[in-house]
Amino acid sequence: MDNCIFCQIIAGKAPASVVYRDEQIIAFMSLQQVNEGHTLVVPIRHLKNIYELTDDLAGPLLSTAARVARVLKREFNADGMMLWQFNELAGNQSVFHLHIHVIPRFYNDRLGPRIELPPPSDRATLDNLAVRIRPGLEAGG
DSSP: OTTOHHHHHHTTSSOOOEEEEOSSEEEEEOSSOSSTTOEEEEESSOOOSGGGOOHHHHHHHHHHHHHHHHHHHHHHTOSEEEEEOOOTGGGTOOSSSOOEEEEEEOTTOTTOSOOOOOOOOOHHHHHHHHHHHHHHHHTTO
């Protein structure tokens, strides 16, 4: 895809600071470093978002993200790690090539406090949600 910056990086037509590449996955430094070490893990094959991710590629994508996370934790002495993955405009996706942000986190970083979760839902509400979702997963997604 000529207009996709990640496809241009993969093809060697745009610069990137690559930290890993194999036949399926590439990982490179994010141009916008949220925290030092912020790395993007990207499938070589152009996939617009998570909905296009095939099961055979999901394993290598997450496995590479986990490997990158372990190295970043060690190299930057991170207190924790955050993985971000956005889909569609409403989900805050800005580059429409599937990717996972791997971001070292520190207790005093500029990302602020923990995200505050709402109070727990009651079991009946959760069970009703599960009933809606389960058939689609049993059918293979």
